[in-house]
Amino acid sequence: MRKNRIYYLDNNATTRVADEVYEAMLPFFGNLYGNPSSMHHFGGQVQKYINESREKLAALLGASSQEIIFTSCGSESDSTAIWSALRVCPEKKHIVTTRVEHPAVLSLAKHLEKIGYEVTYLPVDNDGNIDLDELRNSIREDTAIVSVMWANNETGVICPVEEAAEITKSKGAIFHTDAVQAAGKVPINMANSAIDMLSVSGHKFHAPKGVGALYVRKSVPFSPLIIGGHQENGRRAGTENVPYIVGLGKAAELAAKNIETENSKVSKLRDKLENGILKKIDNARINGKRDKRTPNTTNVSFKYVEGESILIMLSEENIAVSTGSACSSGSMEPSHVLLAMNVPKEYVHGSIRFSLSVYNTEEEVDYVLDKLTAVIKRLRDMSPFSDEKSAFGNEVHH
Ligand code: PLP
Numbered sequence: 001m002r003k004n005r006i007y008y009l010d011n012n013a014t015t016r017v018a019d020e021v022y023e024a025m026l027p028f029f030g031n032l033y034g035n036p037s038s039m040h041h042f043g044g045q046v047q048k049y050i051n052e053s054r055e056k057l058a059a060l061l062g063a064s065s066q067e068i069i070f071t072s073c074g075s076e077s078d079s080t081a082i083w084s085a086l087r088v089c090p091e092k093k094h095i096v097t098t099r100v101e102h103p104a105v106l107s108l109a110k111h112l113e114k115i116g117y118e119v120t121y122l123p124v125d126n127d128g129n130i131d132l133d134e135l136r137n138s139i140r141e142d143t144a145i146v147s148v149m150w151a152n153n154e155t156g157v158i159c160p161v162e163e164a165a166e167i168t169k170s171k172g173a174i175f176h177t178d179a180v181q182a183a184g185k186v187p188i189n190m191a192n193s194a195i196d197m198l199s200v201s202g203h204k205f206h207a208p209k210g211v212g213a214l215y216v217r218k219s220v221p222f223s224p225l226i227i228g229g230h231q232e233n234g235r236r237a238g239t240e241n242v243p244y245i246v247g248l249g250k251a252a253e254l255a256a257k258n259i260e261t262e263n264s265k266v267s268k269l270r271d272k273l274e275n276g277i278l279k280k281i282d283n284a285r286i287n288g289k290r291d292k293r294t295p296n297t298t299n300v301s302f303k304y305v306e307g308e309s310i311l312i313m314l315s316e317e318n319i320a321v322s323t324g325s326a327c328s329s330g331s332m333e334p335s336h337v338l339l340a341m342n343v344p345k346e347y348v349h350g351s352i353r354f355s356l357s358v359y360n361t362e363e364e365v366d367y368v369l370d371k372l373t374a375v376i377k378r379l380r381d382m383s384p385f386s387d388e389k390s391a392f393g394n395e396v397h398h
Contacts, residue, residue, distance in 0.1 A: 053249025074201030156297025
């Protein structure tokens with residue numbers, strides 16, 4: 001038995017650091033340990049590597065390097081963007097976001113409500129899409145910021161952020177997108193965009209955990225979250241995490257170079273997995289619009305079974321997946337994303353997110369399909385509802 005091999009299909013939770021990224025970071029744990037702000041050459045020489053990383057990330061995003069601020073993570077980028085908009089427009093007390101955001105935005109929105117802001121949470125349809133007319137109607141004179149995620153972490157569903165940004169701009173508010181699950185997976189070009197701010201996290205595309213970035217369009221007023229030293233042009237104080245910033249730059253360079261070939265490989269594997277599930281397992285349904293998703297993600301619900309039980313039994317077979325978002329998987333509450341999409345009650349508890357990467361193989365997908373089929377069968381054999389099984393066919397949700 002291949003007991004030590006991990007079949008890792010949880011890449012929306014985090015990804016493996018690419019070998020090239022790891023190699024690129026090593027000198028900064030060794031000889032190149034100087035502080036980039038130091039006046040002497042030993043420290044100062046390090047600044048050039050930060051600048052190079054900024055260029056590389058800017059290239060991935062179709063941005064200019066002055067528009068990139070390095071942060072510690074996607075959550076910091078989201079918080080920085082939203083607090084900045086509220087500070088630069090202190091008279092505006094309204095925020096628009098969606099019901100399906102990551103907690104990095106949703107929990108902040110809830111906090112802002114408690115301290116006196118008003119928040120509109122846009123609903124989504126059964127496919128996970130927002131309605132652009134509803135967005136248009138929700139923006140008011142006192143709306144400081146609209147924050148709509150680019151790609152959903154649980155379903156991979158891609159939101160029409162460019163259109164949403166145009167609408168927001170025409171109404172005079174700032175538009176932010178949490179692109180943590182999009183960067184490196186879908187083409188992004190800020191040069192031809194109305195998006196004002198965009199969040200990125202390194203560990204979702206093969207850089208290490210604990211480094212991120214915020215894109216801020218040059219013309220957009222900005223107020224820093226962390227005030228102190230002059231780092232990041234006075235926009236984010238704190239001595240730079242040089243090795244991780246270099247790693248993020250390398251990951252961005254690799255993503256920019258390989259995005260097309262990797263996407264086509266990963267989406268083929270995802271489709272093989274998805275089609276295999278629908279063929280082999282009754283009463284399974286795909287959650288989210290199938291044609292507008294990130295290439296690596298599928299969210300599948302199995303009737304009559306609990307997602308947590310599936311996850312634990314798959315984990316015993318060395319398969320790593322997630323029920324809903326990794327950040328909320330400690331709780332047994334159904335995913336807020338699937339609830340917002342009106343996934344039927346009898347399905348919503350049996351949901352599993354499979355998220356692949358370029359490191360997965362066809363052989364791994366075959367292994368997962370075999371084990372998953374057996375796990376679902378075992379769980380359904382134990383289920384009190386098993387008699388009903390024959391009454392339902394597969395449901396594919398487009
Ligand atoms: N936004 C989305 C959509 C995410 O999926 C995540 C992480 O799961 C975050 C924000 C938070 O990123 P980080 O873990 O880098 O803080």
